[in-house]
Amino acid sequence: MSDDDADSAAGEGQELGITKSKQYDTGEWYAEIVQKAGLANYAPDGMSGFIVTRPRGYALWERLKGYLDAKFKDTGVRNAYFPMFIPESYLEAEKDIVEGFDPEVAWVTHGGHEELDERLAVRPTSESIITPYIAQWVRSHRDLPLRVNQWCSVVRWEATETKPFFRTKEFLWQEGHTAHADADDAWAETMTRLDQYESAYEEFLAIPVLRGRKPEHDKFPGADTTTTVEALMPDGKTVQGGTSHYLGTSFAEAFDITFSADDEADRLTHTTSWGISWRALGALIMTHSDDQGLVLPPTVAPTQVVVVPIWQEDTKDEVLEYAEGVADELEDAGVRVELDDRDTRNPGFKFNEHELDGVPVRFEIGPYEVEDGEVTVVHRPDGAESTVDREGIAATTRDHLDEVFAKLYAAAEENLEGEVREADSRDEILGTIGRHGGYVKAPWCGDERCEAEVKDQIAAEIVMVPFEEEDERRGTDHDDACAVCAEPATRTAYFAKSY
Amino acid sequence: MSDDDADSAAGEGQELGITKSKQYDTGEWYAEIVQKAGLANYAPDGMSGFIVTRPRGYALWERLKGYLDAKFKDTGVRNAYFPMFIPESYLEAEKDIVEGFDPEVAWVTHGGHEELDERLAVRPTSESIITPYIAQWVRSHRDLPLRVNQWCSVVRWEATETKPFFRTKEFLWQEGHTAHADADDAWAETMTRLDQYESAYEEFLAIPVLRGRKPEHDKFPGADTTTTVEALMPDGKTVQGGTSHYLGTSFAEAFDITFSADDEADRLTHTTSWGISWRALGALIMTHSDDQGLVLPPTVAPTQVVVVPIWQEDTKDEVLEYAEGVADELEDAGVRVELDDRDTRNPGFKFNEHELDGVPVRFEIGPYEVEDGEVTVVHRPDGAESTVDREGIAATTRDHLDEVFAKLYAAAEENLEGEVREADSRDEILGTIGRHGGYVKAPWCGDERCEAEVKDQIAAEIVMVPFEEEDERRGTDHDDACAVCAEPATRTAYFAKSY
Numbered sequence: 001m002s003d004d005d006a007d008s009a010a011g012e013g014q015e016l017g018i019t020k021s022k023q024y025d026t027g028e029w030y031a032e033i034v035q036k037a038g039l040a041n042y043a044p045d046g047m048s049g050f051i052v053t054r055p056r057g058y059a060l061w062e063r064l065k066g067y068l069d070a071k072f073k074d075t076g077v078r079n080a081y082f083p084m085f086i087p088e089s090y091l092e093a094e095k096d097i098v099e100g101f102d103p104e105v106a107w108v109t110h111g112g113h114e115e116l117d118e119r120l121a122v123r124p125t126s127e128s129i130i131t132p133y134i135a136q137w138v139r140s141h142r143d144l145p146l147r148v149n150q151w152c153s154v155v156r157w158e159a160t161e162t163k164p165f166f167r168t169k170e171f172l173w174q175e176g177h178t179a180h181a182d183a184d185d186a187w188a189e190t191m192t193r194l195d196q197y198e199s200a201y202e203e204f205l206a207i208p209v210l211r212g213r214k215p216e217h218d219k220f221p222g223a224d225t226t227t228t229v230e231a232l233m234p235d236g237k238t239v240q241g242g243t244s245h246y247l248g249t250s251f252a253e254a255f256d257i258t259f260s261a262d263d264e265a266d267r268l269t270h271t272t273s274w275g276i277s278w279r280a281l282g283a284l285i286m287t288h289s290d291d292q293g294l295v296l297p298p299t300v301a302p303t304q305v306v307v308v309p310i311w312q313e314d315t316k317d318e319v320l321e322y323a324e325g326v327a328d329e330l331e332d333a334g335v336r337v338e339l340d341d342r343d344t345r346n347p348g349f350k351f352n353e354h355e356l357d358g359v360p361v362r363f364e365i366g367p368y369e370v371e372d373g374e375v376t377v378v379h380r381p382d383g384a385e386s387t388v389d390r391e392g393i394a395a396t397t398r399d400h401l402d403e404v405f406a407k408l409y410a411a412a413e414e415n416l417e418g419e420v421r422e423a424d425s426r427d428e429i430l431g432t433i434g435r436h437g438g439y440v441k442a443p444w445c446g447d448e449r450c451e452a453e454v455k456d457q458i459a460a461e462i463v464m465v466p467f468e469e470e471d472e473r474r475g476t477d478h479d480d481a482c483a484v485c486a487e488p489a490t491r492t493a494y495f496a497k498s499y
Numbered sequence: 500m501s502d503d504d505a506d507s508a509a510g511e512g513q514e515l516g517i518t519k520s521k522q523y524d525t526g527e528w529y530a531e532i533v534q535k536a537g538l539a540n541y542a543p544d545g546m547s548g549f550i551v552t553r554p555r556g557y558a559l560w561e562r563l564k565g566y567l568d569a570k571f572k573d574t575g576v577r578n579a580y581f582p583m584f585i586p587e588s589y590l591e592a593e594k595d596i597v598e599g600f601d602p603e604v605a606w607v608t609h610g611g612h613e614e615l616d617e618r619l620a621v622r623p624t625s626e627s628i629i630t631p632y633i634a635q636w637v638r639s640h641r642d643l644p645l646r647v648n649q650w651c652s653v654v655r656w657e658a659t660e661t662k663p664f665f666r667t668k669e670f671l672w673q674e675g676h677t678a679h680a681d682a683d684d685a686w687a688e689t690m691t692r693l694d695q696y697e698s699a700y701e702e703f704l705a706i707p708v709l710r711g712r713k714p715e716h717d718k719f720p721g722a723d724t725t726t727t728v729e730a731l732m733p734d735g736k737t738v739q740g741g742t743s744h745y746l747g748t749s750f751a752e753a754f755d756i757t758f759s760a761d762d763e764a765d766r767l768t769h770t771t772s773w774g775i776s777w778r779a780l781g782a783l784i785m786t787h788s789d790d791q792g793l794v795l796p797p798t799v800a801p802t803q804v805v806v807v808p809i810w811q812e813d814t815k816d817e818v819l820e821y822a823e824g825v826a827d828e829l830e831d832a833g834v835r836v837e838l839d840d841r842d843t844r845n846p847g848f849k850f851n852e853h854e855l856d857g858v859p860v861r862f863e864i865g866p867y868e869v870e871d872g873e874v875t876v877v878h879r880p881d882g883a884e885s886t887v888d889r890e891g892i893a894a895t896t897r898d899h900l901d902e903v904f905a906k907l908y909a910a911a912e913e914n915l916e917g918e919v920r921e922a923d924s925r926d927e928i929l930g931t932i933g934r935h936g937g938y939v940k941a942p943w944c945g946d947e948r949c950e951a952e953v954k955d956q957i958a959a960e961i962v963m964v965p966f967e968e969e970d971e972r973r974g975t976d977h978d979d980a981c982a983v984c985a986e987p988a989t990r991t992a993y994f995a996k997s998y
Contacts, residue, residue, distance in 0.1 A: 041632060046586040046617050052632055055577035055647060062578060078554035079561060083669055084583075084621075084652060085605075087545040104611035106584075108621065111656035111668075112603035118545050122583075122607065122621070133540060133551055142843070148554060153583060153651075157610035169610075170582055344641070 017352065018293050026235040030286055031164070037294040037357055039285070040164045049162050049169035053278075056357070057165075059302040060281050061172060065151060067204050067299075068174070068276065071196045072149055077176060080148040085120035086129045093254070094128040094222075104157040106169075122155040127222075127251060127273060130177045135257040138179055138269060144259060145185060149176040165282035166239070166499050173277035179257055179269040183248070186270035190246040193274040194227045197242035200276065205284045206297040206408040207231050208416050209241055210439070210494065212464035217448040220273075224248030230464050230494070231283045232416050236437015238463050238496040239283045242276035282499075288381070288408050294358030295381055297408050298401040304336045305397060306359045310347045310366035323365045326375060326393055333394035335401075355380060360404045361397070379404050381411070420494075426453055426484045429495055433460045439496045443489030445482035453484055454495055462493040516851065517792050525734040529785055530663070536793040536856055538784070539663045548661050548668035552777075555856065556664075558801040559780050560671060564650060566703045566798075567673070567775065570695045571648055576675060579647040584619035585628045592753070593627040593721075603656040605668075621654040626721075626750060626772060629676045634756040637678055637768060643758060644684060648675040664781035665738070665998050672776035678756055678768040682747070685769035689745040692773040693726045696741035699775065704783045705796040705907040706730050707915050708740055709938070709993065711963035716947040719772075723747030729963050729993070730782045731915050735936015737962050737995040738782045741775035781998075787880070787907050793857030794880055796907050797900035803835045804896060805858045809846045809865035822864045825874060825892055832893035834900075854879060859903045860896070878903050880910070919993075925952055925983045928994055932959045938995045942979035942988030949983035953994055961992040 018036060020029035034040050039057030043050035053061070069079075085108060103124040109116060123129070130148065138146055151174045160167055176193060180186040194211060201207045209229040219226040223245040231241045251257070252268045261267050288295040298304045307330075309323035320341060327339040338359075340350050347364075354362060364376040373390045377400055388396050419438030423429045432440045433454075444450060444462070451462045480489040517535060519528035533539050538556030542549035552560070568578075584607060602623040608615060622628070629647065637645055650673045659666055675692060679685040693710060700706045708728040718725040722744040730740045750756070751767045760766045787794040797803045806829075808822035819840060826838040837858075839849050846863075853861060863875040872889045876899055887895045918937030922928045931939045932953075943949060943961070954960045979988040 041635070043582050044586070044589075044628070044631065046588070047582060047584065047619070050582040050584070052582065053580040054636075055579050058579045059577070061580075078558070080554050080557045081552040081560075081652075081671065083542050083546060083549040083551065084654075085546060085549070085669070087543065089545070090543070106607045106619070107609040108605045109608045110606040110618075112658070119609075120546070120605070129543070132543065136540070137553075153580075155583075159611070170584070172580065 017356065018291055020291075022234065022289070022291055026233075026286075027163075029291070030282075033285055033289050033294055034164045039281075039294070042162065042164075049158075051162070051164045051168050053172075056302070057281070060284065060296075060300055061278055063300045063302070064200065064204065064280060065174070068196060068200055069151070071199070072174075072176070075192055075196075076145065077147045077149045077178075079150060081150055081152070082123075082126050082129050082133070084123055084152070086123050086126070088119045088121060090128040090132075091121055106155045106157055123152075124154055124156045125273075125275070126150070126154075126175055127177065130175075131251050131255040131257065131271070134177065134179050134271070135252075135255045138257055138259050140260045141181055141262060144181045144269065145178055145189065147176065147178040147189075149174055163282070163499075165278050165285070171277050171279070173275050175273060175275045178272045179252070180271070181259070181261070181267070181269065183246075183270050186248075186272050187246050189272045190225070190227060190244045190274070193244040193272070194229065194242075197229050197244065197274075197276055200280065201229060201231060201241055201283075202409070204297075204299050205280065205287075206299070206405055206412060207241075207283055207287050208409065208413045210416075210420075210464060210466070212466040212494070214243075215448070215451065215462045215465060215493070216446075217451075218462070220245045220247075222247060222250045224250070227467075228464055230496075231287070232419055232438065232496075233283065233286050233499065234415065236419065236497065237499050238439065239279060239286075239499045240463070241280060241283060242274070244274035245272060247271045247273060279499075287412055289358070290381075292352075293356030295408070296358040296360060297405045298360040299405060301358065301360050302336065303338045303357075303359050304401055305330060305338070305361045305363060306350075306354045307337060307339045307363040307365060308347055308350050308354070309339075309341055310364060312367075315367040315370075318370055319365060319367060322370045322390075323363075326363065326365065326390065329394055330397055333397070335394065335397055361400055379407070381407050423495075424483050429454055429460075429483060430458055433495060433497065434458055437497065439463075439494045441492055441494055442483035443480035444491055444493035445485055445487040446490045447482075447485065447487075450482055450484035451493070451495075458497070460495050460497045463496045463498055464494045465491050466494070516855065517790055519790075521733060521788070521790055525732075525785075526662075528790070532784060532788050532793055533663045538780075538793070541661065541663075548657075550661070550663045550667050552671075555801070556780070559783065559795075559799055560777055562799045562801070563699065563703065563779060564673070567695060567699055568650070570698070571673075571675070574691055574695075575644065576646045576648045576677075578649060580649055580651070581622075581625050581628050581632070583622055583651070585622050585625070587618045587620060589627040589631075590620055603658075605654045605656050622651075623653055623655045624772075624774070625649070625653075625674055626676070629674075630750050630754040630756065630770070633676065633678050633770070634751075634754045637756055637758050639759045640680055640761060643680045643768065644677055644688065646675065646677040646688075648673055662781070662998075664777050664784070670776050670778070672774050674774045675772060677771045678751070679770070680758065680760070680766070680768065682745075682769050685747075685771050686745055688771045689724070689726060689743045689773070692743040692771070693728065693741075696728050696743065696773075696775055699779065700728060700730060700740055700782075701908070703796075703798050704779065704786075705798070705904055705911060706740075706782055706786050707908065707912045709915075709919075709963060709965065711965040711993070713742075714947070714950065714961045714964060714992070715945070716950075717961070719744045719746075721746060721749045723749070726966075727963055729995075730786070731918055731937065731995075732782065732785050732998065733914070735918065735996065736998050737938065738778060738785075738998045739962070740779060740782060741773070743773035744771060746770040746772060778998075786911055788857070789880075791851075792855030794907070795857040795859060796904045797859045798904060800857065800859050801835065802837045802856075802858050803900055804829060804837070804860045804862060805849075805853045806836060806838045806862040806864060807846055807849050807853075808838075808840055809863060811866075814866040814869075817869055818864060818866060821869045821889075822862075825862065825864065825889070828893055829896055832896075834893065834896055860899050878906070880906050922994075923982050928953055928959075928982060929957055932994060932996065933957055936996065938962075938993045940991055940993055941982035943990055943992035944981035944984055944986040945989045946981075946984065946986075949981055950992070950994075952983055957996070959994050959996045962995045962997055963993045964990050965993070 105121040108120040214226040229241040311319040330337040362378040604620040607619040713725040728740040810818040829836040861877040
């Protein structure tokens with residue numbers, strides 16, 4: 001109990017509830033949710049761009065990590081850990097291979113009282129240190145596919161405004177790195193990981209996503225293809241939710257990852273890398289929460305059900321006993337349940353607090369419920385209230401948790417569906433995004449300059465080219481013209497403003 | 500399969516087996532085990548002191564982490580994540596509070612192309628950044644106890660020879676930080692964590708430990724009391740296996756962690772911190788392994804049982820089918836089992852490889868086993884072989900896994916018991932440790948100078964003062980004299996050489 005108090009209270013004397021509006025003041029509202037639901041604090045002076053992830057926030061990351069880690073392991077991935085520093089010469093070598101690679105990093109120049117001979121970068125991503133080891137570990141076709149992953153933090157020294165989980169100089173993520181005997185196997189790997197990211201969003205975080213490729217000029221440096229899942233935020237901007245890169249043989253060539261094939265010839269491997277960061281938590285918080293506070297789907301919620309007993313002095317014993325029985329039964333059934341039996345707080349205070357903290361389902365138990373053998377059930381997202389039988393409460397609870405998940409997913413899906421619009425001209429793209437936000441689908445010739453004409457004016461860019469669309473168009477002749485330059489279109493582009 | 504090949508093979512053409520002797524060349528033998536069992540590699544040039552932790556090595560850390568994390572959570576601890584950098588002024592502030600605090604750290608001086616206004620230390624430990632937040636989160640007695648923990652990596656720039664897991668500039672660990680209303684509660688916390696470290700060693704890693712306090716002059720800077728579990732290595736040196744610190748009110752005073760008590764007065768909290776690192780893996784590898792390779796207790800082993808089918812062409816189908824049935828039954832029963840049905844390797848090669856990799860139990864299944872409805876079971880530590888009924892194999896396997904654990908623990912315990920010796924004079928301490936290594940128990944006056952006389956000569960120091968001994972001696976009068984200075988002894992000291 002006491003830890004929970006410390007976590008959710010913003011301190012006596014401060015306004016406890018959310019004061020900003022999600023609709024009208026999304027940025028400030030988001031910052032307020034993060035602080036007041038006890039998810040994160042800003043780092044101290046001198047460390048702008050960093051955050052302190054509090055237990056309530058970290059628990060969300062632990063659950064997402066658990067979900068994905070199990071999927072990774074079921075599909076042949078094993079975790080490893082590589083040094084957090086990368087010698088400058090390694091990054092320089094990557095620059096030579098990989099055009100456009102110039103990460104802004106934190107540089108370690110001194111160890112103890114000595115200046116280092118060579119500066120060390122705090123890893124911004126680990127291709128340049130992991131790939132040489134993969135090259136060392138791969139000898140023959142029997143060593144393939146080789147898959148390693150690490151859950152770690154990385155640092156990118158970007159001088160932008162801090163937004164917890166969305167934009168921080170240090171962030172938590174996982175980075176997977178694999179080597180394969182041929183392009184097909186590596187492409188299948190790329191898609192497996194993208195599928196897993198999609199399911200993390202859709203089946204775990206209750207956020208529908210769109211999936212596709214990044215345009216050529218926006219790929220991960222050195223990649224043959226960068227694939228992405230994109231999630232639409234309530235303010236009409238998209239979040240790049242996770243990326244999976246088919247790297248072709250570029251890294252294998254640079255780092256000499258070869259293997260002896262069945263026919264004994266030495267061949268280059270095809271490699272992939274893929275990553276998802278705690279930005280997914282930003283998307284989670286942003287998508288479902290409301291002006292009362294945090295809203296979480298039951299899948300990821302650390303506490304799924306809070307049981308609040310409501311008693312007068314003369315009914316206290318029977319109400320508490322009944323409430324404890326309910327909580328115990330749920331716990332035995334594997335539901336993450338909390339009994340809030342604090343007698344220093346009244347029920348109204350408790351309701352507000354658990355709403356702020358995003359507990360998906362509240363049980364209210366007073367003398368009437370005890371008398372009638374019932375439980376009053378309230379859903380966090382919409383306040384829907386119903387009375388259910390005490391008997392079979394564990395199974396009933398599962399249904400309610402599923403229902404809450406379905407409500408959240410449906411709301412997000414409805415929002416997304418309404419926010420994909422079509423446009424056939426540059427002005428229409430500009431106007432539509434300018435007025436509504438969201439995604440604008442437009443036929444595109446594939447030339448970066450056509451994107452630039454939109455980007456320069458309203459900072460919207462091509463965030464994704466859907467797989468299906470592209471596959472359909474390839475090799476078929478059709479008479480769509482690029483919405484910007486009117487040359488023949490070769491694919492459909494999704495324009496949006498981006499986090 | 501293929502990942503496993505990649506992991507355990509040191510590459511074609513290299514000697515696959517262990518060539519060094521545990522008894523005569525412990526250091527080189529240890530390094531060989533780590534490399535050839537695929538646990539870790541050394542980091543590249545320019546990064547001496549760092550290692551790459553490979554999947555087989557990281558899996559051990561994941562399992563130990565899982566074991567302890569569950570215990571922590573069962574006892575009120577919640578995980579969080581704090582920035583990996585700490586501003587220099589924070590460490591300087593800690594220096595003022597905490598005499599003797601002068602960590603050798605890695606310094607970040609540049610972010611991107613800019614020099615930072617203030618240098619940032621890569622965290623060597625996080626008291627100085629975590630404590631101010633605890634101060635902010637603790638308001639009233641209802642917020643106590645407050646417990647946070649993080650699993651992360653830390654960096655200490657010590658210029659010593661690298662020994663994977665034992666001595667590396669970057670290492671993985673957990674650091675727990677708690678605040679309490681009074682000394683008793685904080686002391687109980689300190690002991691709870693020490694108990695959990697002890698059980699991690701004894702019940703999970705099969706390593707008996709000794710427990711006690713560090714001498715005053717060897718405490719964690721700022722601590723009231725530093726407690727430790729110590730494990731004896733086969734070369735007669737001790738490993739500080741995990742430490743739990745009762746910090747008194749020193750950090751609370753420095754960082755102003757106060758709370759309003761029941762009586763509304765503001766009071767200082769009492770704090771603790773406690774940590775265990777991947778050094779525990781070093782102790783694990785060092786303790787049980789032998790000249791054939793890695794040896795692991797079944798508790799921590801990623802693969803507990805390997806099933807090796809042995810067939811001729813005419814018996815292949817029936818042997819494989821039988822072996823698969825056995826493996827499936829074990830898997831259904833929750834045993835971590837691997838069926839090694841590669842037909843590119845002969846059984847002898849497989850036996851050697853799984854011995855090198857430390858799989859605790861091997862099943863051999865050939866045509867005779869199939870005919871007789873049996874399985875041949877071989878224990879990794881001592882090669883003990885027996886034949887058991889196919890029927891009830893899952894339960895039988897549990898017994899064998901327990902037996903292997905018991906064998907390993909008993910061997911380590913026997914070693915430890917033989918390596919605690921007594922001494923009554925400085926010369927006897929020096930001679931005994933010089934000849935035998937191990938621990939020497941001696942009465943001690945408590946003066947650091949008496950330790951220095953031993954330390955200066957043979958680099959052995961007081962690693963621990965047992966709780967019981969000290970409690971017994973306190974307040975009782977006895978006629979033991981300090982083994983070094985002959986003044987009255989106030990406690991028993993354990994001298995040893997240390998990792």
